[in-house]
Amino acid sequence: MPKHSVTPIYVTRPELPPLDEFIPYLEKMWDSRILTNCGPFHQQLETALCQYLGVPNISLFANATIALLAAFKALHIEGEVITTPYSFVATSHALLWNGLTPVFTDVDPVTLNLDPDKIEAAITEKTSAILPVHCYGHPCDVEKIQKIADKYKLKVIYDAAHAFGVAGDHGSVLNEGDLSVLSFHATKVFNTFEGGAIISADPAMKHLIDDLKNFGFEDEVSVIATGINGKMSEMNAALGLLQLKYVDQAVVKRGQIDARYREKLSSIKGVRCLDRNGQQRSNYSYFPVLIDAHFPLSRDALYLKLKSFNIHPRRYFYPLISEFEMYSKLASADKAGLPIAHHASEMVLCLPIYPDLSLSDVDNIVDIIADVT
Numbered sequence: 001m002p003k004h005s006v007t008p009i010y011v012t013r014p015e016l017p018p019l020d021e022f023i024p025y026l027e028k029m030w031d032s033r034i035l036t037n038c039g040p041f042h043q044q045l046e047t048a049l050c051q052y053l054g055v056p057n058i059s060l061f062a063n064a065t066i067a068l069l070a071a072f073k074a075l076h077i078e079g080e081v082i083t084t085p086y087s088f089v090a091t092s093h094a095l096l097w098n099g100l101t102p103v104f105t106d107v108d109p110v111t112l113n114l115d116p117d118k119i120e121a122a123i124t125e126k127t128s129a130i131l132p133v134h135c136y137g138h139p140c141d142v143e144k145i146q147k148i149a150d151k152y153k154l155k156v157i158y159d160a161a162h163a164f165g166v167a168g169d170h171g172s173v174l175n176e177g178d179l180s181v182l183s184f185h186a187t188k189v190f191n192t193f194e195g196g197a198i199i200s201a202d203p204a205m206k207h208l209i210d211d212l213k214n215f216g217f218e219d220e221v222s223v224i225a226t227g228i229n230g231k232m233s234e235m236n237a238a239l240g241l242l243q244l245k246y247v248d249q250a251v252v253k254r255g256q257i258d259a260r261y262r263e264k265l266s267s268i269k270g271v272r273c274l275d276r277n278g279q280q281r282s283n284y285s286y287f288p289v290l291i292d293a294h295f296p297l298s299r300d301a302l303y304l305k306l307k308s309f310n311i312h313p314r315r316y317f318y319p320l321i322s323e324f325e326m327y328s329k330l331a332s333a334d335k336a337g338l339p340i341a342h343h344a345s346e347m348v349l350c351l352p353i354y355p356d357l358s359l360s361d362v363d364n365i366v367d368i369i370a371d372v373t
């Protein structure tokens with residue numbers, strides 16, 4: 001029998017290290033009075049993350065949204081950028097903030113990532129970049145995207161907000177494209193409360209990005225570009241150093257929850273879990289399911305039903321970005337051109353997944369879903 005949860009179960013719950021292990025970091029900050037502007041913890045975290053993620057250069061940011069803004073600035077992107085409507089709104093907002101025009105193309109029905117076969121038809125003489133998202137941490141078809149980018153001399157900036165530690169067929173997805181942007185928000189697999197990062201291949205590019213996140217200062221008296229204040233503080237960086245010690249075990253626990261959901265949901269008609277094809281290493285950051293017409297309830301009815309049991313899934317990503325008022329007038333936002341994204345957005349439900357979620361809670365969530373069949 002499904003049970004009403006005594007405490008609310010949200011889509012996620014941030015992972016935190018033992019508090020007493022954080023105190024020595026705070027003591028160091030109190031002693032040194034170095035609180036921000038790329039201090040020692042910031043530098044240590046950049047080094048540690050390069051090693052952990054297997055990437056050559058990383059620039060820490062206050063959050064992924066500002067990192068995305070800086071990424072487009074660093075590459076001098078102009079005109080139109082081809083992107084997915086099936087993402088968190090920050091993806092496209094980064095374009096508008098840079099005076100760029102998003103051009104939405106449809107997603108692949110299996111991965112729900114930008115469909116590479118739709119990209120070429122959207123390229124015009126104004127196109128200068130592609131902004132795909134590794135949605136839910138599922139790798140994009142990086143090879144096909146790169147081929148198109150090379151053919152038309154376009155830059156590729158990956159929104160890798162969900163893809164911490166994810167590897168595809170060619171290793172870390174974070175080494176793909178020109179730049180990749182990570183989020184370390186509280187709701188992510190690896191969190192620094194708020195935080196983000198840009199991964200770059202070339203030290204000169206990292207140098208430019210580091211200047212851009214510090215107002216554009218090259219030195220005390222020279223400002224080389226219209227930079228922003230995007231620096232990660234020492235407090236966030238110190239937390240990141242500590243979180244890094246625990247992230248592997250957190251991913252293992254997430255993997256167990258993912259496996260339990262898949263096993264238990266497999267017998268429920270009308271509920272489809274997304275494949276993990278092409279992932280050599282997953283981070284299990286989200287657990288999206290698609291509720292189709294074979295299920296007796298609509299997605300929204302199931303969402304409300306779970307809420308009535310004090311379980312709070314989320315409809316990531318509904319509405320589509322292209323439906324928000326600042327995008328909906330764009331020609332590429334027309335629903336007719338984005339049938340798969342619309343369909344997914346109307347069917348998706350992200351079920352709770354986080355390391356502390358017990359397998360008995362997972363069983364109860366599945367029981368609530370199954371109880372309507």
Ligand code: T4K
Pocket residue numbers: 010011012013014063064065066087088090091133159161162182183184185186187195196312314316
């Ligand atoms: N690109 C993509 C593809 C993204 O998904 C995101 C962010 C970005 C870029 C931008 O990254 P950042 O600039 O944020 O670094 C959340 C997050 O705020 C957002 O970071 C994330 N994607 C998005 C998918 O989800 P909301 O508005 O759904 O969050 P909220 O506050 O409703 O939190 C969800 C649940 O998590 C809550 O019901 C309870 C739990 N929670 C949340 C927070 C913040 C906690 O237990 N503790 C907390 O501190 O956007």
